[in-house]
Amino acid sequence: MSINKAIDEDSNQNINSRLTWEGCNVLLDINDGDRLVFARLTAASTLKIGNKKCSLQPLIGCPFGSLFQVESGKGLILTRFVPNAEGNNLEEKDVDGSKDNRALVDNNTAQSLTSEDIDEMRKQGAKGDEIVEALIANSATFEKKTLFSQEKYRVKKQKKYAPRVLLRRPFARSICEAYFKKHPDKIGFMRVDALSLLLCLGNVTSNADVLLVDMLGGIVTGAIAERLGGTGYVCNTYRGSSPYPVDITRMFNLSDEICKRIVHASLTDLNSSQTGASVSVNQEETLPVTHSGNLEEVGVSAEDGGMDITPEKVPSPIIKPCKSIKAGQKAPLEAIKLWKENGFSSLIIAAPEQDPWGIIKEVLPLLSFSAPFAIYHQYAQPLATCMHNLQIEKMAIGLQISEPWLREYQILPSRTHPHMQMSAFGGYILSGTKISSSEPVASSN
């Protein structure tokens, strides 16, 4: 058994790279999921913590998965934090039942350090960890707490005085999860398990030619492009004169090679019988996704509960327009010609405000025979009508409406149970396979 050599030759821009590079997109997980921020790493990009900004420069060239602690020196500085291999050994310690909360009185006098004291410590250059230790030492009730609540107290103070930033690779999963958590309406309430199903039922794989209607801001486009890995095409089609925005693709770490595979073509162009110069009607080459080296940041903040997609203008002239994303060019004419001759190999529709039947009856003829399709919707009824019509018109077989259900568990000694809160709805998917319309002639035998 030999190992595929290709895997060792990751270029910097490769989606599989384990290290960050200047200009790459990252997902910053602040304090264990309390806040999620998408950022582009440049020498000038910053992260706002509290009311102060700290430079993201130290994160460039670091392995994904590395942890940073915010230290206040001259301003805030992110320094590498290496956890010990022991991990959290709380579980091994005897879970002592001897302590409970009978002696705890909530009268706000347990902590003898005042905020002035803490400010003074900071001025003298105390590190976040030292402040946490001081708070514990000055807490009158800490020793009386159970081990679990001691740990809880420590984590709470650490989050406040020594916040930690975890460096993550943004992938379809983390992007979808982040949106679903804070701004589900922007992605049509599509949970990550529904997106997973959509990609599988749509048979998205390298070299596929995927016809897509993405009215969810580009989350599906990006997820498909990620799986195409710079082969095949994902062609976003649209009615009217301008393509639907695919801004979310900017949060993925898609290489130029992959971005070239994200194209768009109007339904008119795809349906027109001519395959020539007449196709190029829409001259708008300025696309909603082209942008320069500005820092794009989507703050998913637990504090304000909101997520803003506000391109933050970085005033510094130092930044060279790094890796401007070219996702969403017009489909090349040769490609359109080939699709007309051969048909697309998959069809995915994610337009939860539209009538699915209205869309599929127009785009299904563009799909190859025996090719699978998957339609996402947040309402069951329009999908039911669509499925019924597809059956009546004998356009497809293997039709199924399904709804994924996802439950997370807390796994702890003697305390294993499902999470108390869960998402009760992540969307419906109608899937099926297109069939050839020609009726067979009865065999003579």
Next chain:
Amino acid sequence: MILPIDPANKLSFKRCIKDGDLVIVYERHDTMKAVKVSEDGVLQNRFGAFKHSEWIGKPFGSKVLSNKGSFVYLLAPTAELWTLVLSHRTQILYIADISFVVMYLEIVPGCSVLESGTGSGSLTTSLARAVAPTGHVYTFDFHEQRAASAREDFEKTGLSNLVTVGVRDIQGEGFPDEFCGRADSVFLDLPQPWLAIPSAGKMLKPDGILCSFSPCIEQVRRSCDALKSHFTDIRTFEVLLRTYEVRQKILERCPVNEEDSNKCPPRKRRQGSAEGSNGNECSSSPTVVIRPSGEARGHTGYLTFARLKCFV
């Protein structure tokens, strides 16, 4: 076959069924069969006899007739269809778990993935689809005959360039040393996954992801214990699928007025009885209705994910 690796085999309006192709014979959504097309082959089923020679030259997705005039559809194989037709040598993973695993393990083209056990190769097929064209899946099963059958299947589905099947007891011996630090992700479906977790940790690249599938919560507990020292972001999920039934129904609409409704006794259901309307306007036009199917798979297994901690 399953993947469009060879452009000549890519699905297209022009791609017709050839001698030697693998086709999925579709009777109903729950009755399908994989068949290898051969010029003199005949498929015999409850609908009669189907001659393969009549299939050759037709596009995939065509309806074909038996000698008795019944019909089936011939579909191009996909990973999803393959999961529905493969021969069960073990309990297999289905689409809800499969799709979630591929997404959560962040498998993209070019990735190297380790898997144990191979089982019937249901997940392996989808892993191969995700790593294609440049990545690879190395899958291990301690059962020699099962590994051989899986190899035959990957040959049949055209995935043998993407999948290597090894015979090895991963729980007892761990993964082979040559994979140390080279796997992007590892998938475990073993009776005692905790025994394989230390080895899986050595195989993963920093920040690589592991998934362990276990039907029982006790297995999950022990796995989570084993994960604690070298992994982070340990999360356990259960993912299920609810399917829906869609049909057309005539829903009766009785008059709002109390007195009138007394005159209108509950009627026996009359299918398509648009003409059966009486003076009280008790009937209505057909509507499409939807409801969850009465029975479903209630449990498959728990999926535990974890990321290798970054110590350097």
